[in-house]
Amino acid sequence: MAKGPRISAAVRKRAAQIKVLLMDVDGTMTDGGVTLLSQSDEIALEIKTFDAHDGQGLTLAHTAGLRTGCITGRQSSALLRRAREMNMEFIYMKQPLKMPAYEEIIRNTGLSDSAVAYVGDDLPDLPLMRRAGLAVAVGNAVLEVKHAAHYITEALAGHGAIRETVELILKSKGIWDEMIGKARA
Amino acid sequence: MAKGPRISAAVRKRAAQIKVLLMDVDGTMTDGGVTLLSQSDEIALEIKTFDAHDGQGLTLAHTAGLRTGCITGRQSSALLRRAREMNMEFIYMKQPLKMPAYEEIIRNTGLSDSAVAYVGDDLPDLPLMRRAGLAVAVGNAVLEVKHAAHYITEALAGHGAIRETVELILKSKGIWDEMIGKARA
Amino acid sequence: MAKGPRISAAVRKRAAQIKVLLMDVDGTMTDGGVTLLSQSDEIALEIKTFDAHDGQGLTLAHTAGLRTGCITGRQSSALLRRAREMNMEFIYMKQPLKMPAYEEIIRNTGLSDSAVAYVGDDLPDLPLMRRAGLAVAVGNAVLEVKHAAHYITEALAGHGAIRETVELILKSKGIWDEMIGKARA
Amino acid sequence: MAKGPRISAAVRKRAAQIKVLLMDVDGTMTDGGVTLLSQSDEIALEIKTFDAHDGQGLTLAHTAGLRTGCITGRQSSALLRRAREMNMEFIYMKQPLKMPAYEEIIRNTGLSDSAVAYVGDDLPDLPLMRRAGLAVAVGNAVLEVKHAAHYITEALAGHGAIRETVELILKSKGIWDEMIGKARA
Numbered sequence: 001m002a003k004g005p006r007i008s009a010a011v012r013k014r015a016a017q018i019k020v021l022l023m024d025v026d027g028t029m030t031d032g033g034v035t036l037l038s039q040s041d042e043i044a045l046e047i048k049t050f051d052a053h054d055g056q057g058l059t060l061a062h063t064a065g066l067r068t069g070c071i072t073g074r075q076s077s078a079l080l081r082r083a084r085e086m087n088m089e090f091i092y093m094k095q096p097l098k099m100p101a102y103e104e105i106i107r108n109t110g111l112s113d114s115a116v117a118y119v120g121d122d123l124p125d126l127p128l129m130r131r132a133g134l135a136v137a138v139g140n141a142v143l144e145v146k147h148a149a150h151y152i153t154e155a156l157a158g159h160g161a162i163r164e165t166v167e168l169i170l171k172s173k174g175i176w177d178e179m180i181g182k183a184r185a
Numbered sequence: 186m187a188k189g190p191r192i193s194a195a196v197r198k199r200a201a202q203i204k205v206l207l208m209d210v211d212g213t214m215t216d217g218g219v220t221l222l223s224q225s226d227e228i229a230l231e232i233k234t235f236d237a238h239d240g241q242g243l244t245l246a247h248t249a250g251l252r253t254g255c256i257t258g259r260q261s262s263a264l265l266r267r268a269r270e271m272n273m274e275f276i277y278m279k280q281p282l283k284m285p286a287y288e289e290i291i292r293n294t295g296l297s298d299s300a301v302a303y304v305g306d307d308l309p310d311l312p313l314m315r316r317a318g319l320a321v322a323v324g325n326a327v328l329e330v331k332h333a334a335h336y337i338t339e340a341l342a343g344h345g346a347i348r349e350t351v352e353l354i355l356k357s358k359g360i361w362d363e364m365i366g367k368a369r370a
Numbered sequence: 371m372a373k374g375p376r377i378s379a380a381v382r383k384r385a386a387q388i389k390v391l392l393m394d395v396d397g398t399m400t401d402g403g404v405t406l407l408s409q410s411d412e413i414a415l416e417i418k419t420f421d422a423h424d425g426q427g428l429t430l431a432h433t434a435g436l437r438t439g440c441i442t443g444r445q446s447s448a449l450l451r452r453a454r455e456m457n458m459e460f461i462y463m464k465q466p467l468k469m470p471a472y473e474e475i476i477r478n479t480g481l482s483d484s485a486v487a488y489v490g491d492d493l494p495d496l497p498l499m500r501r502a503g504l505a506v507a508v509g510n511a512v513l514e515v516k517h518a519a520h521y522i523t524e525a526l527a528g529h530g531a532i533r534e535t536v537e538l539i540l541k542s543k544g545i546w547d548e549m550i551g552k553a554r555a
Numbered sequence: 556m557a558k559g560p561r562i563s564a565a566v567r568k569r570a571a572q573i574k575v576l577l578m579d580v581d582g583t584m585t586d587g588g589v590t591l592l593s594q595s596d597e598i599a600l601e602i603k604t605f606d607a608h609d610g611q612g613l614t615l616a617h618t619a620g621l622r623t624g625c626i627t628g629r630q631s632s633a634l635l636r637r638a639r640e641m642n643m644e645f646i647y648m649k650q651p652l653k654m655p656a657y658e659e660i661i662r663n664t665g666l667s668d669s670a671v672a673y674v675g676d677d678l679p680d681l682p683l684m685r686r687a688g689l690a691v692a693v694g695n696a697v698l699e700v701k702h703a704a705h706y707i708t709e710a711l712a713g714h715g716a717i718r719e720t721v722e723l724i725l726k727s728k729g730i731w732d733e734m735i736g737k738a739r740a
Contacts, residue, residue, distance in 0.1 A: 047405060077414045
C-alpha cells in the first residue's frame with residue numbers, strides 16, 4: 001500500500017464509483033512513440049508497443065467486472081489485436097473528435113459521467129476529462145491535461161500508467177486483494 | 186506557463202516572426218535510433234519512431250498557419266507517411282548537404298531567413314542554424330549544435346522537442362491558448 | 371565484486387543449490403513492452419526485444435551446466451528463436467496458469483523445489499515464486515512480487531536482470547571466474 | 556571541449572596512434588536490445604537499432620582516413636546495411652571467438668596492435684581489449700570489461716558511445732575541428 005497515502009479521499013470516492021474505464025491510446029497506453037515500418041513501395045506499417053503490466057491490469061479489471069475501452073484518432077491492427085487480448089468492449093479508432101464516441105458509450109451503457117473514468121495525455125483528451133467522473137492524466141501528460149485531471153499517475157505512459165489507474169479503482173472499491181489470486185498470464 | 190520565465194525576450198522576438206518551421210529528422214524528430222529490419226535477402230527495411238506529442242504540435246502548427254518541413258540525408262516511406270500525416274509542406278530526403286534545400290524553400294516562399302526556424306541536433310545542421318532566424322537545438326544535441334542555437338529545448342529529441350518548439354513559436358505569437366480547443370486526435 | 375556485499379548469506383546458500391533456472395518472459399526477459407506490427411489484413415505480428423547481456427548470461431549458465439527455461443502466457447516465434455539461441459531446455463508458451471508447467475519440469479527432472487530458481491515480475495508469477503528455492507524479482511517488478519522474492523535484482527527487466535541472476539547463482543557456486551574465459555559471442 | 560579535462564595524457568597518446576577502429580555490435584553499436592519479429596511460420600527476423608550520432612561519427616572517421624570495422628557473433632542484413640552506410644571496411648559476422656578476425660585484420664593491414672582501437676561491452680570482447688592499443692568500454696559495459704579498458708565512455712551503448720570514441724581519437728590527433736565542416740547528412 002506504499003502509494004495509498006498520496007491518494008485523497010475525494011479521489012478514492014470518485015474511483016469507487018467507476019464502472020467503465022476509457023482511455024486514449026498513443027501517449028497513454030503507449031509511451032507516445034509512433035513507429036512506422038517502411039515497405040518497399042511507399043507504404044509504411046504501424047508498430048505499437050504496449051506494456052505488460054498495463055495488460056495484466058486491464059485483464060484484472062475485466063475479471064473484476066469493469067468495462068474498458070479506448071478512443072483514438074489513429075487506426076491499426078496492432079491496437080485491435082491488443083484491445084481484444086485485453087477484452088476491451090469499446091474500441092473506437094479514427095476519431096478526430098473523441099466526444100461522439102464518449103457520448104455513444106454513455107448512451108449505450110445507460111451510465112452517467114460519474115461512472116466513467118478517462119485516462120489521457122494530450123489536448124484532444126481535454127473535453128472528455130472535463131466530463132468523466134474520474135479524469136486521470138499519465139505522469140508525462142502535457143501541462144494542460146495535468147491541470148484538468150483529478151489524479152496524475154506516478155507511472156509514465158506505456159510504463160504502468162494504466163495499471164496504476166486500475167489499481168486505484170479496484171483498491172478504492174476494496175476488491176484489489178481478492179483479484180490478486182485471479183491473475184492469469 | 187511553467188516554462189515562460191526561462192525564455193528570453195530576444196528569443197520570443199525571434200520566435201514571433203516565424204512563418205516556416207523546418208527540421209532535421211534523425212535525432213530531432215526521432216530519438217536518433219536508426220532501426221533496420223533484416224529481410225531474408227540482404228535487404229533491410231527502415232523503421233522510424235516519431236513522437237505523438239510532437240505530432241500534435243505539428244498538426245496545431247499547421248492549423249495555426251505555420252508552414253512546416255523537414256530536410257534529411259536519409260530516405261524512407263516511414264518518414265513520408267508521417268510527414269504527410271503532419272501536413273508538412275516541405276519534404277526533402279537524400280540531402281547530404283542541406284543548404285540547397287533550405288535555399289530552395291527560401292526562394293519558393295519568398296521569405297527571408299528571419300521568418301524561418303530550424304531545429305537540429307548534429308553537425309550537418311550547423312550551416313542552416315547559422316542562417317535561420319530561430320535556431321533551435323534539441324536537448325540532446327551535440328555540443329557544437331547547442332553552441333550555435335538561440336534556444337535549446339528542455340525536451341529530448343523524439344520526446345517532445347518539436348512540440349516545445351511549436352509552443353515556443355505559437356506562445357510568442359500570442360496564439361497558443363486559442364489553438365488548444367482546435368486540437369484533433 | 372561490487373555487488374557482493376549486498377547479498378545475504380541466506381540468499382547465497384539458496385543460490386548455490388540451484389540446478390534449474392526458470393523465468394517469465396514479458397517484463398522479465400523483456401522490458402515489458404508488448405510490440406505488435408500491423409499487417410495490412412487485420413493481423414498483427416509480435417516483436418520481442420531481449421537483452422544481449424542477459425543472453426550472454428544464459429549462454430554461460432548453459433556452459434556451466436545449469437538447465438534453463440521459460441514459462442509464459444503468450445506465444446511467438448520471436449521467443450522461440452531466442453530461447454533456442456540461449457540453449458533453453460524448457461520452453462512453455464500459452465500457459466495462463468504457470469504451475470502445471472512448473473510441476474511438469476519438477477517431475478521430469480526429478481529435482482526438488484530447492485534446486486529451482488524462478489525470476490518473475492507480475493502477479494501470475496506469485497505461485498511459482500512461493501515454491502521455488504530461489505525466488506527472484508526483477509528491479510521493476512510489481513510490489514506484490516517484490517514482497518514474495520528472496521532477491522530483487524538491481525537491474526531492470528530486459529536490461530540485465532537475468533544476467534544478474536545468473537551471476538548470483540554462479541558466484542554463489544564459486545564458478546563464475548572460471549566461466550569468464552569460456553564466453554563466446 | 557567540456558570532456559577534455561577528464562581524459563588523461565596517456566589515453567590521448569594511445570588514441571593519437573589509432574589507424575583502425577574496431578568494435579563489437581550488440582551492446583556496443585546498439586543498446587543491447589536483441590529484437591526479433593515473429594513471422595507466421597516459426598521464423599523470426601532480426602531488427603537492430605543503431606544511433607544517428609554514432610553514424611555521423613563513423614562517417615567522419617572514414618572521411619578523416621580512419622579505417623573502421625565490426626566483429627560480432629550474430630549475423631543480420633540490418634547490420635550489413637548499416638555497416639555499409641558507415642563505409643566500414645571490416646565486417647566480420649558469426650564469430651563466436653573474435654580473435655581470428657582481429658588477427659586477420661592485423662595481418663591484412665600490416666599494422667601493429669598499437670594502431671588498433673577496440674570498443675566492447677561484454678566478456679567475449681575481453682581478449683581483444685587486452686591486445687588493442689586503445690581498449691574502450693561503453694558506459695554500460697559489464698564490470699570485467701570496464702576493468703580491462705583504457706577508457707570508459709560517458710555515453711551509453713547505442714547512445715553515442717561510438718561517437719565519443721571517434722571524437723576522442725580525432726581530437727587526440729588534433730584533427731577534429733577541421734572535420735566539423737566536412738560533415739554530411
